[in-house]
Amino acid sequence: MKSFMKYILCAPLLSLFLLTSCEVKEIKAYDVLKDPVQIFPDYTAITLPPNIAPINFSIEAEGEQFQVKISASKGHPILLKTNKEVQIPIKKWKALISQNLNDTLHIEVFVRRESKWYRYPVISNFIAPDSIDRYLTYRLIEPGYRYWREMGIFQRNLESFDEQPILTNRFSSDEYKSTQCMNCHSFQNYGTDRFLFHLRTGKGGTVFYDKGTYRKINMRQDSALSAAVYPAWHPSLNLVAFSTNKTSQAFHMYNPQKVEVLDTYSDLVLFDVEKKKLTPIFRTDSILETFPTWSPDGKWLYYCAASNLPSYTDKATHTAEMYKNYTEVRYHLLRIPFDQDTHTFGAPDTIVRIHNTKASLSFPRVSPDGRYLLFTASAYGTFSIWHKSSELYVVDLQTMQMSALKAANSKEADSYHSWSSNGRWIAFSSRRLDGQYTRTFITYFNKAGIASKAFLLPQKSPTINQTLYKAFNVPELSREAVKTTYRELERVAAQEAEPLKK
């Protein structure tokens, strides 16, 4: 019994010894290196949300040992003895950045070479006072052309590394048979009480979640060009504006863009979710209307439009002619007033004309305060997600001044984007890492309408960005997590779709 008590008394002392022996001691004696350290992702000179997950990174330098110190003016610095892959403890990270809003975060990287410690120049990042919406929803899919196999819509908690599938296409259960495609998830007004996504092929349809009820509707109408495509949920009413697009795909023999996708015809429609009724907004062959989006007050519908070629009687000839002139197809930005009582539209009004931009515009999104209109500008066409020339722009709707988000843009395609509900953060798709695989980048958009240098969505292991052979499509920010369950959506997705009401 005595010896047992001895062990009991020794245990805390032993634990204390182990803890203190594991504590990282700050390096005091070192030489300072001249050149900055290369880290991946590039988390240098960026602005961070105060609620973001740790910005784990890899040190791209040689050394026998590494140590990292993360500090700010308030709170305890984080000291890490590490290998090349730096994993920051989440609790310590949160404690540190939450105490230092509107302040600078310093990262010091130490490397030991030939028994001597060196320190790279300090990396300084800014912690913004504004939080980013907690959840980011995206689709993970190979950026292929015609085929897909495994894909799904996932939701990531930006305050941690937790990623949950909303639905994957494995519900069709038979991995050998062609599996379904899903796309275009959309939330109403940054919440998750209402959201939708499309299912393509097989038992296709559009799945609507509306405050606890699920519906799968076949959005194909005989008079429409196609089933519903790009969605925009009205900010307060149970209405969704969609585009309907007749799309064609072709391939470049000698052009790094590899693929070209264009609409030969496109229109806009309005869908009343309650009544299951689809009504046309535009039905014209001479104009290609697409990418609808609502103003935050719901009084305007913004969209992109381009002049179509004269209609040929033979559709194949029309398509061939479109491809001959594909670099000449350019979209400008318009809006149309919407009466929320009668659900009727007024006359269109052009916001940005292409001759001002010498570019083609896509994916318009109005900031939550209604002041800025964010869009993608590319050299031509509608498929900006593949165009290397694609860049993000904003128009100040008060002054009508247009400017590129220079600090956020890159040489590769920067395209699909969404605002956070406070209007201070933009999450967007970019192919800047390798030209093919889209990753989500985040930029701070300050009150003066200027965006900061964008940073890559933090991952638990930064190498996932290199090893993952899927693209992050359609990044959509939301304040809350989806309220659906995987199994319930799986059940709904496997059902036959209800027809539209005529």
Place this chain on the structure above:
Amino acid sequence: MDRQHKKPDAAIHPLQPKKKRSALTAVLFVTVCTLYLILFRSSYLQMTAQLSLFLNERSFFESYLQRPGGLLHYGGQFFSQFLLIPWLGALLCALLLLTLAILVRTMHLFHSKNELLSYIPPLLLLGSVSNMGEMLYVNVNGGYFFSTILGWILVAALYSLTSRFKPKGIGCEMLSAIGAGLLLWVGGIYGIIAFLFLIFRVVRQGDATDRIYSLSVYLISLAVFLFAGYLFLYPNAPFSSLWMAHLKQYPFLLGKFPLIFEWSLTAYMALAVLLSSRLSRVALPHRLGYVLLAIVFLAVGVVSRQGQTANTRCRMLQLAENEEWAKLLSDANRPGASIPLIAVALAKENRLLNNLFGYVQPTSKNILFETPNEQLSIVNIQVLRNLGLYYYAYNLAYENMVFRAPSISSFHQLGELSLINNETELAKKYLTTLSHAWLWKKEATSWLQLADSPALLDTKLSSLRQLQPRNNYIGSFYSGFESMVIYNYAVSQRNPMSLQYAVAALLLQKRIQELPNWMQSIQETYHQSIPLHVQEALALKAGLDPAYVLPDGWVDARVNRELQEFLTLYTSAKGPEAAMILTKQYNQTYWYYYMFASVSSGKDENASYDQR
């Protein structure tokens, strides 16, 4: 002292005749299986390795853990990588099959004198894995070659191990059921097979009360493991995938013969388990055992021709990758030879327009490119690559990776093509992944080093880059490649293959009216010696169109004379018998193709030029 006596005794004591025979049978079995695979399936094994993927990475392992049956799949991928070295892969396969034979023997299904019958299941498995044929290319079930062997080994091991539990009782049955349940998670359908075999064992043993208890244990366990998997272990997997994983029910994916072999194996084992109490009392003559084995082995090797043709096709693909064109042409008359690869080899030797129909049946479709599903053809990637159409080759290789799941072959192709296309960062992504595959590390690392030295890379790839077109063309290759290669000539005249392919495509589309427009280019390339098939086509055009005057020197008198003889025979024997009569003498001519082959227009509706 006694021990000292015993040891040398044991060492020099000859093997019991039965043990000696067992050992000899095992050695013979391993030798025959290994030789069979090395001699007849060598290229097939290497291609299987290239179409599978095993990465020495934690995230790779975790991705398999997330799906029902994933661990078995992972095991299959692990062993499949060794098939790249055919003798090693063949030996591994033979040893695993021997393991299965030993385990089947320890299941005590047969009379102790009938141990040869335990070699039948592994032989049937050999028949299945070595005869996938064309289905080898449908790689959604990568690692199949070994995962199926491992699955059966686990079933036999579980049965054999649980047969040894003594005394029998409900506890033993519970342990067996837990084993089968775990196997359900690890190996999907093999868990179900294990449950079935254990239930069969219960059915034939014990008294009625024990049987009811035991059956309840198995059925409850099956339900528990299925629902626990569905609710907790694989919360995003469909219910059916828990038991369907590794179930190979589709002939279009696996091929007819492999399925027959595997179904036969399942039936054989199920019957043996059900009837084991009777079978274990019957001692067959030893010779009969050998005869049975020989019959199954013959069925494996002879009945299934799929495997042989696939082996030829794989060999041709390897020869094309290594640019061994003469060797490739020497295989051209073997069954399974790839006609589009023969066409590439002919074009490389500048003989395409002279020998286009020399190696193929003139009515054969898919001469320049493979169809159907041409967009998923591995052969087409090679053809496009050799034509210098690297962006198209990349697109096809990418579609392959998406549709069939990533493989060594896809990372290798995409990495190399990205380097040629000057997309270094993208190339590094593929090559870094490739460097995590043990047997490819060296090659991938050397490419990665090259990617970091642009000057060295330019030097290495300059000859390949010279084959690229100079201008862009935009079109949908899903509507056919033939039109594309005709346009390709207009935009890639630096490539010596492009003219041959463009003219060949014109001939194959029977567009002989357009041929005179191409004669300037043909004459500039071939000078006085106009290629034979071009002469044949021109002579035919003149023969069919009396208004057309054939310029002097374009067609030899001999060709004109032979055409007259052909046309005389053709007009005298019209109808279905004409082809039969003319086959022997004229099946290597363009005329025969023109008269008897059916072709589509092949016009690309989205075609247009884009001057970069």
